Amino acid sequence: xxxxxxxxxxxxxxxxxxxxxxxxxxxxxxxxxxxxxxxxxxxxxxxxxxxxxxxxxxxxxxxxxxxxxxxxxxxxxxxxxxxxxxxxxxxxxxxxxxxxxxxxxxxxxxxxxxxxxxxxxxxxxxxxxxxxxxx
Numbered sequence: 001x002x003x004x005x006x007x008x009x010x011x012x013x014x015x016x017x018x019x020x021x022x023x024x025x026x027x028x029x030x031x032x033x034x035x036x037x038x039x040x041x042x043x044x045x046x047x048x049x050x051x052x053x054x055x056x057x058x059x060x061x062x063x064x065x066x067x068x069x070x071x072x073x074x075x076x077x078x079x080x081x082x083x084x085x086x087x088x089x090x091x092x093x094x095x096x097x098x099x100x101x102x103x104x105x106x107x108x109x110x111x112x113x114x115x116x117x118x119x120x121x122x123x124x125x126x127x128x129x130x131x132x133x134x135x
C-alpha cells in the first residue's frame with residue numbers, strides 16, 4: 001500500500017477545532033523527522049464534506065519545495081502548489097473519524113483515497129492516503 005505524504009500526520013492545530021469540525025489551519029508534519037512541512041487550510045463545504053488548500057510549504061535543510069504541480073493530472077497540471085486544493089470530499093463518519101476523501105500529492109502527482117481520525121483532545125488530525133483498500 002502506498003501512503004501519501006508519509007502517512008500524512010497533520011498536527012498542531014493553529015485554530016480551534018470542534019470534535020466534529022476539522023475546519024482550520026493545520027501544520028502538516030513529516031512522519032520520519034517530525035518537522036513541519038507546511039500549512040493546509042481545511043474548510044467545510046456546503047455539502048458537509050471537507051476540502052483542504054495548501055497555504056505554505058516550509059523549506060528545510062536540503063529541501064527546496066516545488067513551486068508547480070508538474071506531474072499532476074488535469075486540472076492540476078502545472079498549477080502553483082500554493083493555493084491548490086489538495087484535499088477534497090472528506091466526510092465525517094462519527095465524532096472523530098473521517099473517510100471517502102481524496103488527496104493529491106503534488107510532488108508525485110498522484111491522487112490517493114483518504115481517511116482520517118481526530119485525536120480525543122482535538123489537537124491532532126491524522127490523515128492517511130492509500131490506494132485500493134485501506135489496510
